[in-house]
Amino acid sequence: MELKEKLQLLRTQMRISQEELAESLNISRQSVTKWENGQSFPDIGNLIRLSDLFKVSIDQLVKENDTCNLNLIPKQPLEHQELQMFLVRAKKSTYATNANICLNTKPNTTAYRYCEGEYTYTDTYMGSARFAGEEAVFCKELPVYAMNYYGQILSGQFSIDFLKEMLSLVSCERPFRGPEFYQKGDYAYHCQVHGDFHCFHGKELIYCKHEKVYFCRFHGGDLS
Numbered sequence: 001m002e003l004k005e006k007l008q009l010l011r012t013q014m015r016i017s018q019e020e021l022a023e024s025l026n027i028s029r030q031s032v033t034k035w036e037n038g039q040s041f042p043d044i045g046n047l048i049r050l051s052d053l054f055k056v057s058i059d060q061l062v063k064e065n066d067t068c069n070l071n072l073i074p075k076q077p078l079e080h081q082e083l084q085m086f087l088v089r090a091k092k093s094t095y096a097t098n099a100n101i102c103l104n105t106k107p108n109t110t111a112y113r114y115c116e117g118e119y120t121y122t123d124t125y126m127g128s129a130r131f132a133g134e135e136a137v138f139c140k141e142l143p144v145y146a147m148n149y150y151g152q153i154l155s156g157q158f159s160i161d162f163l164k165e166m167l168s169l170v171s172c173e174r175p176f177r178g179p180e181f182y183q184k185g186d187y188a189y190h191c192q193v194h195g196d197f198h199c200f201h202g203k204e205l206i207y208c209k210h211e212k213v214y215f216c217r218f219h220g221g222d223l224s
Contacts, residue, residue, distance in 0.1 A: 003062055004038040010054040011036075012173055017192055018180055025049050033181050080197060080222065083119070083144060084175045087137060090114040090121035091175070096168040129153045135220070147176070147220030151204075155213040162187045163206060163214065177204050177218065198222055 011021055018036070022029040025046060034040040042050060051058045094100050094112035104111035104124060112123040118140050125133025130152050137145035166178035166189045174180070174193060182189045186209050193202035201219035205212060 002038065002064060003041065004036050006061060007032075007050070008036050008173060010056070014054070015194070015196065021053075024053060029181070081172075083137065083139075083222070083224075084172050084197060086116060086119045087121065087145065087175045088170050088172050089116065090119075090137070091123075091135075091170050092168055094121070094123055096164050096170075098164070125149075139224075144224045145220070145222050147218055149216055149218035151214065151216030153214050155208070155211060157208040157211065158206065158213040159187060159208070162189070166191075166204075166206075176200060176202060176220075177216070195221075 011018070016024075018032040019029045022032045025032075027046070031040070035042055047058050047061060051061060054061075093114050100112050100114050102111050102113040106124070106126075109124055109126040112121075114121040120138045120141075121135070122138075123133065123135045125131055132150045133148070135145075135147045135149075136143060162184065165184075166182060169179050169182065170177065171179070174191075175197065176193055177191050178189055180191055180193075188207045189204070190207075191202060191204040193200055195201060199221040202217070204214075204216045204218075206214040
C-alpha cells in the first residue's frame with residue numbers, strides 16, 4: 001500500500017474532505033489532491049502534522065510493508081464489503097457505460113438493471129435538464145441499499161461524456177458517485193460526501209472553465 005492510498009483511507013476514516021484536511025494543515029486543497037493522486041509527496045513538516053492528525057507513526061505513513069499497513073485497513077463487516085464491491089461493479093456496468101438498460105413500467109423514465117449472484121441493482125431516473133432518480137440493491141429480493149438523487153444541468157457547456165467518465169471512477173472506498181476531485185481539460189469534477197455507507201448525503205458539481213454547469217444532490221444508506 002502506497003502513501004497516496006494510506007492518505008485516502010485515513011482521511012476517509014476520519015470522515016473529512018480534502019478541503020478540510022488542507023485547512024487543518026494550512027495548505028491548498030490542490031496539494032492534498034496531488035498527494036492522493038501520487039503526483040507529489042508531503043515534505044517532512046507535513047508528514048509530522050499528518051502523523052499527529054491521524055494518530056499513526058511516520059513509518060506507517062511512508063513504508064509499504066505489511067506491518068505498516070495492518071492498522072490502516074478499515075474494519076468493515078464482511079457483508080458490507082461484499083455489498084460495496086457489488087455496488088461499484090453495478091454502477092460501472094449501467095449508466096456510466098450506458099449498458100444493461102431494461103424495460104420500465106413507469107412512463108417517461110429510464111431504468112438500468114444489473115444482476116450478479118444473489119444481488120440485483122436498479123437505477124431508475126426521470127427528466128433531462130432537471131432530473132431525479134433512485135438507486136437500489138436487493139439481496140434475495142430484500143432491499144439492502146438505496147440512494148435518491150436530484151440534479152440540474154445548468155449550461156450548454158455540460159458534457160454528459162465527462163460525467164459518465166467520472167461516475168466510472170467510483171471506488172469501494174467511496175461507492176456513492178465519482179472521485180472527490182478530478183480535473184480534465186476545461187472540466188473539473190468535485191464530489192463531497194458526509195457520513196458513511198450506513199447513512200450519507202452529498203453533492204457533486206461539474207465546472208467548465210470555472211463556470212458551474214451541473215449539480216446533483218444525493219442521500220441514502222444501507223437498509224440491512
